[in-house]
Amino acid sequence: MITQKLLLHFPQSATEKPIVYHLVKDYNLIINIFRARVTPEEDGFLVLDVTGNEEDIRQGMAFVKSFNIQVNEANKGVRWDSSKCVQCGNCIPHCPTEALYISDKKSRKIDFNSSLCVECLSCIENCPFGACSSIF
Amino acid sequence: MKTFEEINKKIESRKAVVLTAEEIIDYVDRKGLDAAAKEVDVVTTATFGPMCSSGCFLNFGHSKPKIRMSEAWIDDVLIYCGVAAVDVYLGATQLRHNDPANMYYPGEFRYGGGHVIEKLVSGEKLQLFGLSYGTDDYPRREIRTWFDIHDLNQAIMVNPRNCYQNYNVAINCSNKPIYTYLGLLKPDMKNLTYCSAGQLSPLLNDPFYETIGIGTKVWLAGAQGHVYAEGTQHSPTCERSPNDVPTEGAGTLALTANMKDMKPEFVRGISLIGYGVSLSLGIGIPIPILTPEILKRTAVKDREIMAPVIDYSRDYPNRSGRVLCRLNYEQLKSGEVKVLDRRVEVGSLSSYPKALEIAHLLKDEIKRGEFLLSRAIQALPRSQAMKTLEIREKEE
Known part of the structure; x- marks a missing residue:
């Protein structure tokens, strides 16, 4: 399976x-x-x-x-634009599946693992910089 | 002991020893304070986060025939015209005309002053629409045209309050979600938001404003600017830890710089759901290591800086002054903290990676001899508290 x-x-x-x-x-x-x-x-x-x-x-x-x-298989409904992301971390508590996560504790850089994304869209509402968007 | 002049000479000859406020922590641990103070000339501090009290003065030059604008909009965002004929002030939190704001709660606030400022710095074209009552010397009564930053005579950022020394950590103790300038706070203390670069933040590395004052040169979004005044709400008389670092808001800086020299990636308009629009800015400030004592303060660590946790559902709006607890930035950066015995997820509106990038960019500029330090021409006030606004009748 x-x-x-x-x-x-x-x-x-x-x-x-x-x-x-x-x-x-x-x-x-x-x-x-x-x-x-x-x-x-x-x-x-x-x-x-x-x-x-x-x-x-x-x-x-x-x-x-x-x-x-x-x-x-590759494209998902939610996209994260790394060029718009400033890596503030405001999205972190709003992402229920840790699809958006801090990839390195020291530098505090944010990354997006789209395979974990359940498309709840809360990142889109909460990102002040418009880094997350939906294709539909 | 070093002097500004000695440090600037070393910068000019590209021999200055410069470290970021993050690097200096281990360096002092390794070398010891006195030896490190002899070697290090400058420590660079930085921050990147929302700074609502920001904006810019623009001068458009004169159309033919001339207009004395009495009301005007850029991309439908209202600009202040109560100054000379074609001078205006554009504020970061001004909403676009017809934005429904919170009429359909929570509002989206997609576009406003901060976004216009971002577009200006990016060199994009914007629309000016202006009205006037008309005068003998300024007969035009309406103007509509397109421009970019290069068409303007001046575009000078003038920010009444930036670089808050420390900041509240916002939490929601109520049972419904609330929308704040620190983002969406979920009910029952499910999450909290902090907003400071902590150990990298300028005024946390100079807690009593010994080197940062009026006239200090700063890196404002890539441009060389300076501190022009104490920031609004500057209130150095506050609670401080034994290391003199404030445990609440405290000091602020008023900054200015030429927007034509700025880099767009450090000037970003933001939309805060249910709250409004604002501007996130990147700022770097160099601290000259004149004495071991100054160096010691720049070696402050996240775990030595405490921030107050405030309930933004009741205590903040009602100015109750209640602090639920204090947390240090090491705890906050761990991603999960305990507040009133509850586990709370942590978010941040201040970008540490961006702040670190700025600290390194400033460090490189100083090392290349391109950024000289300036001595303050006037110290910031070291004792004054924030006044409140009382609602009273005329006769009282």
């Missing part, structure tokens, strides 16, 4: 099919949705963890892609 964090990008009016239902029912996958915005007449996004055996995930994603939906 492995877990993959994925960002699904739905082009406008992609499908009305209950995709998540099929991923669970037909491909035996455990789905944990972090954040979704799929509305008519707009691009849609879905950020989720998919847990299952590798072959099931591969086939499940092939099924998803058959609806012209892009499956993105």
Whole structure:
């Protein structure tokens, strides 16, 4: 069993099919949705963890892609712009999963581990410098 | 014992021994105070954080025909025109026109004076809109144009209060979230925020203002500026630790420098959810090591500097004066502290990495002979307390 964090990008009016239902029912996958915005007449996004055996995930994603939906493993919904970050550390108590963390105790530099991010968006609200943003 | 003149001569001949206020700690431990005081010429201190009491005077030059602006906006941010015809003051916390502020609580405060100042220093184009009642010598009644910092005759940052010597640690003892200038404070003391560079911070390294005074040259966002006055709310009469370091706000500095010489990465507009806009600034101040006593004060460590923890849900707004406890900066920087027997997560609005970068940049400028020190022309007050504002009737 492995877990993959994925960002699904739905082009406008992609499908009305209950995709998540099929991923669970037909491909035996455990789905944990972090954040979704799929509305008519707009691009849609879905950020989720998919847990299952590798072959099931591969086939499940092939099924998803058959609806012209892009499956993105690298890009996540929340972005941290290191050039805008001043490394103040205001975000640290607001990040529930330590995705934003102090990478070195002495220099107190901040880093972002996007694989731990659950897309709660509290960093976006709380960063005074606008270093965190959402792609949707 | 050294003199300013001797130190400046060494700087000019690129032989000055310069350390940051972080490096000096181990150095003094290793070499001993007297030996270190003989060797070291300058210790560089620095800070980077929100400094609301900041702003700038701008002079636009004259349009044809001329205007005497009576109201004006840059990028829809109101600027103060109650000075000469095309002189204005732009304040860091001014909101953009039509910002809903906290009408839809908590407000986002996306853009304001601090952001305009950041754009100016970055060399970006901005829009000026000005109105006037018109006079015989200044007949124009309206102006709309685009400009950048190079088009201005002067862009001089004039900050009434920077470099707070020490600062409150903000916490929320109530049962609902509160939005403050120290960020979002979660209910029931879930988090707290401090805001100081601690052992690197200028006035914590010179607690009785022995070398920093009016006229002292400073590094203000990359420009060479100076202290032009005591900062507003300068209140040196305060509680101090046995090492003379204040355990609360205490001293402040009023700073000025030419914005055309500033670096944009040290001038950053900020948006504080539910509170407003402001400006984060980077400042470095060199301390000349004239005596072993001055050196000793620059070797202060985070664990020797205490900050007061204040409840921003009740005690701060109501000016009760209550301090929940005091914590030192080593405890704060550990990421988790205990307040009233509860574990509390720590956040900071002051950037230690940025402050350290500034301390090193200033150190390098001094070592290259590009930044000479200046003796204060007037000392900062060493005893005065902060007055309060009493609400009274005219006759009282």
